[in-house]
Amino acid sequence: MLRSCLPALLLLAASTQAAVVNCAPASSGFTVLLSEPSGGALPDRAAVERFLNKLQFQLDQERDERWINPGAAPVAFRACLKRAPALDGSEFSAEVVEQLNDQRVLLEVWGVVERDGTPPALSAQINYLLVPLRFAADQRETVPAGLQRLRYPEAGAAPTQDAVQLVSRPLDLDAFIATSLGLKLLRERAYEPAHANLCRAHGLLGAMLKRGLTGRSKAELTSLHAHVLASATRTLREALADPAYPKAGLLRLQQPAQPCAGGE
Template sequence: MRTKTIRWLLLPALLALLPALGRAALVDCQPAAGRFTVFLSEPSGPLFTQPAQLRQFMQQLQFELDQNRDARWVLSPGTDVRFVACPGRAPALDGQDFGRDIVDALHTRRVLLEVWGLLSSGPGADGRPQPQAQMNFLLVPLQQAANEQGASAAAGASALQRLRYPEAGAAPTSDPVLLIARPTDIDAFVASAFGLKLLRERSFELAHRNLCRAGHLLGAIARRPLAGRSRDDLARLREQVRAAAGQAVAQAKADANYPKLGLLRLREPAQPCDAEEG
């Protein structure tokens, strides 16, 4: 009888361990040396049936984002941002792999953003199969700050943002790279994470410019037909980004080492961005 009782007492703990036991450790990925980095991790889902197809997709996605366009976040000499494909690194869709230790390591290595998701296929408006995606964007500096703040961060924006493609009314495409590589979306999240990271590093002017740019780009996303949690999470992120832009102004003015003729001395924390930026 006692043995049965012990078994029943242990059962909840064993069940709680099953997801972790069945999940492989998150494969490490090397960031771009000496640069800020965005990790492009492997998507899950049934869209690619052969490993070679998945590898080709990731190579094409990296090229499209890293080489084949003009980014809209704000750079200065020494602050390059590069995209790195991470074969074999496939985080869980709910983000449960990103515990404190992993986020600390990403933050220390200047990884700004990790992108992954679920790729599948469904009928398009014309009835033909079209790629579909749920994409996740983890803003590493925001998650790092939430980890440090603990319970007090509960009311802040979620570091894990989610978007679904294609959206209602979007032009159909059979190319999953073009489906995902949306410049406004990627650049909005990169600029947000970049600005938050630079603010922590007390690079006030570049942080301010990126945070204001992020607010503008996030506003453009918010005008699209988003739904449910994605819309609400995006709105909270935009509010937090604008607040951080105000913090950049306030902290710069309070910093004895900030130049007396610095541009942020002309700004006010309550209205840190120009109308066209925010």
């Protein structure tokens, strides 16, 4: 019986490996990976490729980001063709996450996009893997969920037939990028840009929580919101305790009791 099942098991293993093919990050700076979504709204390869390429172009070229780039290290988006993680993120082992973290990947975005209802309209669950947060969890640190899940359209939003318009949520992406960038820079002891991004993320996440989210999404986002503020406090304390931090450093003007006063 086991021998007869072996070919099917090998085929399943091969398909799982194919779902997380490598996607080259930016050669410098930081990267957000845009991986392929599943679901019936994108019926063929051509539709998937058009979606990812249009999404990357829109995120790279057609808006003003609200995270804070640390000097000459910008954040670039990469369309990852043929990279299609499972919806539960089960492929992201500690080894995979460590590799992404070493490559300075901040975020991976994927999910499922469906077309249903009468008249038909698009809906989606989009996953956001915050790589520095998942990396911290793999190091046995106490942190919130590194995989945040959100559903679109949000309650009360007008229906759309454009998948890119549905999922290219500037507020959400900017909040998660600022969070990941702040946490990554804190681990690298780049205190001032870490603090700036964590405080920016705290404000953006707070705006997201005003949307009336429910259930697991709300609980996980609320936990992340609190963690970001605590991390801003930690950034101040570590900077002030670090002998290498400049005596005229701007963070010496901040109070740990109000780590983001005037900075969101």
